[in-house]
Amino acid sequence: QVQLVESGGGLVQAGGSQRLACTASAKSFSFSVYTMGWYRQAPGKQRELVATVATGGSTNYVDSVKGRFTISRDNAKNTVYLEMNSLKPEDTAVYYCNAKYYTAQYWGQGTQVTVSS
Numbered sequence: 204q205v206q207l208v209e210s211g212g213g214l215v216q217a218g219g220s221q222r223l224a225c226t227a228s229a230k231s232f233s234f235s236v237y238t239m240g241w242y243r244q245a246p247g248k249q250r251e252l253v254a255t256v257a258t259g260g261s262t263n264y265v266d267s268v269k270g271r272f273t274i275s276r277d278n279a280k281n282t283v284y285l286e287m288n289s290l291k292p293e294d295t296a297v298y299y300c301n302a303k304y305y306t307a308q309y310w311g312q313g314t315q316v317t318v319s320s
Contacts, residue, residue, distance in 0.1 A: 205229040205309050207300045212314030215290055219318075222287040225311055232281065237304045239283040241277055243296035243316075250299070254285065268294075272292030290318045 223241065227234050240255035254264045254274040255292040262274050273286040283300065295318050300311035 205232045205302070207302060207309055207311035209298065209300050209311040209314040212298060212316045214319060216318045217290060217292055217318055217320050219290050220286070220288045221290060221316060223298055223300075223314060223316070225283045225310075227281040229304065233304075234281040234302075235278040236269070237302040237307075239274075240301040240303065241274060241283075241285045242299045242301055243294075244299070244313075245293075245296040248296075253298070256283065287316070290316075290319045294318050294319045 206228040207225050207279045207314040208228060209223060209225045210284050211221060232250045236258055238255055238257050241253040242250050243253050252265055253268055254262060254272055256262050256276050264272060271289045276283045295316060297313040297315050302309045
């Protein structure tokens, strides 16, 4: 059973920084072949893609976070990170980790990020 466990959420002031981490727990999980991503869902809104990092390291970001957020992965630690800088109140959401490989997909439980103005 694959589990994605997120950490690093919390309350931060606008303009501040925060780093999220997501670690895959199953020993049999071939982390390196999965495209890893971060999604977020704000109250009353649909879940949206924030960033992805592919197996080869190429990254993709939603326009609203470009230049502020950085996604990275450490295959040796089965961990994906989201470094968030210059945070804005509109970044407030529950952030979810995602792992995808063809039809296989896993989600973390989510971690709350709240940015105060």
